[in-house]
Amino acid sequence: MGEKTLTRMDLSEAVFREVGLSRNESAQLVESVLQHMSDALVAGESVKISSFGTFSVRDKAARVGRNPKTGDEVPISPRRVLTFRASHLMKDRVAAGNKR
Amino acid sequence: MIRSELIQKIAEENPHLYQRDVERIVNTIFEEIIEAMARGDRVELRGFGAFSVKKRDARVGRNPRTGDSVEVDEKSVPFFKTGKLLRDRLNGKDPRPE
Numbered sequence: 001m002g003e004k005t006l007t008r009m010d011l012s013e014a015v016f017r018e019v020g021l022s023r024n025e026s027a028q029l030v031e032s033v034l035q036h037m038s039d040a041l042v043a044g045e046s047v048k049i050s051s052f053g054t055f056s057v058r059d060k061a062a063r064v065g066r067n068p069k070t071g072d073e074v075p076i077s078p079r080r081v082l083t084f085r086a087s088h089l090m091k092d093r094v095a096a097g098n099k100r
Numbered sequence: 101m102i103r104s105e106l107i108q109k110i111a112e113e114n115p116h117l118y119q120r121d122v123e124r125i126v127n128t129i130f131e132e133i134i135e136a137m138a139r140g141d142r143v144e145l146r147g148f149g150a151f152s153v154k155k156r157d158a159r160v161g162r163n164p165r166t167g168d169s170v171e172v173d174e175k176s177v178p179f180f181k182t183g184k185l186l187r188d189r190l191n192g193k194d195p196r197p198e
Contacts, residue, residue, distance in 0.1 A: 004141040006132075011143075014132040015125050021117075029110065029125050034148045036109050040101040042189045047101045052130045053178075057190060080190040082149075084180035090134055091178060094153055097138030098176035 008034075041082060053086040137178055147185035154179045 008030055015026040037047050037055065046056040057080050065076040086094070103126065111122045133151055136143050143151040158174040188194070 004136075004139075006136045006141055006143045008145055010136075011129050011132055011145075014128050018128045019121050019124050021121075021125075026125075029114070030129060032110060032113060033106065033126060033129055034145060036106055037101070038148060038186050038189065041186070045101050047106070049103045049106070049130055052103075052134065053180075055180075082182040082186065082190060084149075086178040086180075090137070093134055093138045094178045095175045098140050098153060098155075 049087075051087050051089045053084055053090055055082060055084050057082055140176070145183065147183045149183040149186060150181050152179050152181070153177070 008027065012023065012027040012030045015021065015029060016023050019026070021029070040047050041055060041057055044057055046054055048054045060079050060081055062078045063076050065074050066072065067074055107119075107122050107126050110126060111117065111119050114122065117125075133143050137151055137153050140153055142153075145151075153176050156175050156177055159172050160169050161172040162169055182190075
């Protein structure tokens with residue numbers, strides 16, 4: 001199994017290899033893809049990328065939490081969270097690739 | 101937003117690129133992330149989030165219709181954790197000057 005960590009740099013390197021733009025422009029394009037996805041999510045939209053997965057925003061209600069160390073009650077305010085649901089294709093490829 | 105709308109937005113911002121190149125760029129990014137996870141690697145995109153692979157142990161499951169027990173093999177599943185900046189932005193905290 002792998003264990004390497006890829007970053008934006010590896011994604012822009014892939015774009016550079018695949019499309020033949022400059023490294024600088026490849027990096028900017030990776031950035032704007034992430035930026036557009038983030039902006040849509042912040043606006044409350046879901047982002048559905050076919051054969052990759054769906055990012056959606058969910059509202060969580062306020063609740064009373066507890067500090068596990070002290071047992072004290074602490075209020076947890078309502079918040080928005082992002083969930084990612086992988087597509088079947090991604091699940092299948094990840095399962096197949098990591099099979100021993 | 102769906103994949104084609106994302107491609108459209110990037111194409112509009114980059115009128116010097118062919119539409120088909122923008123498609124290849126966007127597809128390459130998602131393909132690269134899947135390939136990394138299929139190798140067991142992590143993909144960490146600061147501010148946005150991190151994709152990683154989690155292992156689910158083998159277990160004895162049940163067929164919900166018949167109630168029969170079935171052996172479910174150990175398997176690896178994709179996982180995404182939202183980055184701090186995006187989590188903050190979702191909750192109205194935006195440290196970036198626009």
